[in-house]
Amino acid sequence: MEELKLLGAWPSVYCYRVIWALKLKGVKYEYVEEDLSNKSDHLLQYNPVHKKVPVLVHHGKPVAETSVILEYIEEIWPQNPLLPNDPFEKALARFWTKFEEDKSPAFFAFFRGVGEEQEKATKEAKQLLKIIEDHGLGEKKFFGGNKIGLVDLAFGWLSAWLEVMEEVVGIKLMEANSFPRLEAWNKSFKEDPMIKENLPDRDEMLPYFKSLREKLIASATT
Amino acid sequence: MAYEVVLVDTWVSMFGMRVRIALAEKGIKYEYKEEDLCNKSKLLLKINPIYKKIPVLIHNGKPVCESLIIVQYIDEVWNDRSPLMPSDPYPRACARFWADFVDKRVYDVAKKVWTTKGEEQEAAKKEFIETLQILERQLGDHPYFGGERFGFVDLSLITFYSWFYAYETFGNFSIEAECPKIIAWAKRCLQKDSVANTLPDQKKVYEYVVQMRKRFGVE
Numbered sequence: 001m002e003e004l005k006l007l008g009a010w011p012s013v014y015c016y017r018v019i020w021a022l023k024l025k026g027v028k029y030e031y032v033e034e035d036l037s038n039k040s041d042h043l044l045q046y047n048p049v050h051k052k053v054p055v056l057v058h059h060g061k062p063v064a065e066t067s068v069i070l071e072y073i074e075e076i077w078p079q080n081p082l083l084p085n086d087p088f089e090k091a092l093a094r095f096w097t098k099f100e101e102d103k104s105p106a107f108f109a110f111f112r113g114v115g116e117e118q119e120k121a122t123k124e125a126k127q128l129l130k131i132i133e134d135h136g137l138g139e140k141k142f143f144g145g146n147k148i149g150l151v152d153l154a155f156g157w158l159s160a161w162l163e164v165m166e167e168v169v170g171i172k173l174m175e176a177n178s179f180p181r182l183e184a185w186n187k188s189f190k191e192d193p194m195i196k197e198n199l200p201d202r203d204e205m206l207p208y209f210k211s212l213r214e215k216l217i218a219s220a221t222t
Numbered sequence: 223m224a225y226e227v228v229l230v231d232t233w234v235s236m237f238g239m240r241v242r243i244a245l246a247e248k249g250i251k252y253e254y255k256e257e258d259l260c261n262k263s264k265l266l267l268k269i270n271p272i273y274k275k276i277p278v279l280i281h282n283g284k285p286v287c288e289s290l291i292i293v294q295y296i297d298e299v300w301n302d303r304s305p306l307m308p309s310d311p312y313p314r315a316c317a318r319f320w321a322d323f324v325d326k327r328v329y330d331v332a333k334k335v336w337t338t339k340g341e342e343q344e345a346a347k348k349e350f351i352e353t354l355q356i357l358e359r360q361l362g363d364h365p366y367f368g369g370e371r372f373g374f375v376d377l378s379l380i381t382f383y384s385w386f387y388a389y390e391t392f393g394n395f396s397i398e399a400e401c402p403k404i405i406a407w408a409k410r411c412l413q414k415d416s417v418a419n420t421l422p423d424q425k426k427v428y429e430y431v432v433q434m435r436k437r438f439g440v441e
Contacts, residue, residue: 065318068319069315071315075314091295
């Protein structure tokens with residue numbers, strides 16, 4: 001077995017993206033849970049620049065930043081490819097992965113906002129979902145086409161995580177009537193056996209996100 | 223004559239410059255279209271409807287957006303000459319990491335150096351210098367971030383050099399005094415034709431920033 005370790009922290013969506021990629025490719029690895037409130041020497045040694053998870057350590061050499069890790073995994077383990085071969089299609093996939101990264105603060109603003117700020121964030125988040133549905137997904141079954149690809153992993157948090165965030169905030173963002181294609185994608189994504197077996201438990205996420213939202217609101221008002 | 227490669231860009235953009243350097247490194251002939259970002263063309267809105275930003279590379283009619291994505295595209299399509307990325311996966315991952323670092327850390331804080339005043343500007347200057355010092359440590363004793371050869375990370379950072387005089391003047395500090403290795407590295411990169419012929423004169427960029435500050439009401 002190749003020496004492969006993943007430093008992660010539950011329920012980080014970024015860590016799950018790496019887990020999904022490894023599972024979809026049938027690659028065995030050792031998972032190490034990090035306590036982000038008390039970062040280990042290993043984490044600080046492997047990711048001194050950002051001090052964040054996920055970090056993939058392959059034969060003792062660390063790779064950090066989720067999109068960088070995923071491209072590395074794709075190159076080392078080319079089975080069940082998650083990126084298209086064609087350079088233009090590959091560029092499009094990278095574009096949507098970057099879009100998700102650029103726009104995720106808007107969804108975070110929705111999660112931690114209250115009052116007027118919350119209303120503004122909700123409106124912006126819905127506009128982003130429309131762009132993602134119309135331009136990113138289009139008529140395809142998955143963002144990757146007929147099968148799951150890196151862009152599906154990038155938007156994977158729209159499945160289990162968004163539902164919990166919506167419940168905690170008390171506002172539905174991704175209504176099935178307003179976003180029928182994203183809703184259909186959500187179902188297909190969660191039905192994939194590798195994804196299904198590797199989703200965080202909803203009953204565990206609910207109190208976690210509830211407590212997180214309370215902390216964020218409290219720190220915003222102090 | 224119809225060019226199969228068209229670049230929609232603006233002369234002062236450090237992101238557009240990255241693509242121009244990549245095209246020059248590969249010896250690719252292309253048509254250049256200058257955009258006025260205060261009056262965006264129908265073409266730009268059509269080829270980049272999501273971000274409405276430059277640069278956009280149009281190859282055989284198909285648009286590619288986001289500078290580092292465009293550079294990787296160019297490297298993959300014209301893969302028979304002057305590679306911009308390392309060939310092995312681990313060094314490639316390191317190159318992507320550091321180019322991503324430049325994108326995440328340099329632009330926003332550098333912009334604050336010329337768009338803010340007082341305490342906010344001081345904090346931005348401090349962070350800007352610290353960011354360059356992290357990059358200096360990463361460079362180490364190598365001539366380039368790519369090791370012995372100019373590569374992806376060098377390309378992602380060198381274009382900011384054309385804005386250094388503007389940052390220094392408005393921030394009232396010397397980048398060379400704080401980060402001498404970065405300046406030495408930049409001068410080394412400028413010995414390459416692809417870089418020297420692409421980067422605009424620092425004074426011209428400064429004049430542009432003077433106008434932008436008036437527009438942003440920073441004065």
